[in-house]
Amino acid sequence: MKQFLIIISTMIGLIMSEASNAQDIELNLDKDNTLYMDLEFGRVIIAMRPDIAPKHVTRIKELAREGFYDGLTFHRVIEGFMAQGGDPLGTGTGGSGVNIPAEFNDVPHLRGTTSMARANDPDSADSQFFICFTRCNALDNSYTVWGRVVSGMEFVDMIQRGEPPRNPTKMLKVQVAADVDK
Template structure:
């Protein structure tokens, strides 16, 4: 088993436990840098997983919890052919490919139809049970918006975990 460099390991603490994400600067250097910057600012702490669709993905990182909030710092797309599989972390965006900001998602299942259209910035190394335990949208709710969503308690880069 390889050990991930603590500078490229992100911890997301959620009600059901800790999610450890191996960051992929080799695929998306600007996105990884932004995620680390926002985590270090405490931006993600307390933000809800506002959109969780069973069998698809869990989306969070919006400070408003509406799906329309951001940090005001847009990113240009860093698309690759890396497949979106269970545990893949991608950046949410609007129809504009260069509109990613702070919102992200974690795939609950394979989602190959996203490959090449969204930026992959990481993959869950440990803690998928905690991702699976996030409150989901009611069945049939197409928007995927969750009533009383679980919140991200804390996001931190592993290198900073002792601070």
């Protein structure tokens, strides 16, 4: 019984530490380069990387500030691969109408990486992006990594799967952290 209580106590400590770490991460981020993506399950926090993809980060911040992503769905979600959203049509064929030149970089596509979707033309990225569920090395140096989920990956894991999903998960609100009043 004593060992059981020790195990439970340790687990509670780890959970509390995890919650505290998430708050610490949020407090230490550059708010102007942090994106809040609110899903029905909770908030996903993305640290954007203007140092490796300045044009992409600038465009994503413009779209977020316009409210472009609010209410859009994740229209292509493949188990063990990624969740893709940012298409106003919800079909994978739409965008904002402004292409972004490729900014391929050497940052690997790891679990939680945010990267831009595109057509065959390397300079065809627009508003659609994806979040990797796992390591996707086949995408390295061929898609523009622009950030990484630093908190809320458990909510990304809850995004409805499918191509398209039967009940697609919506981005309720996407905001630049610097614009959010606490």
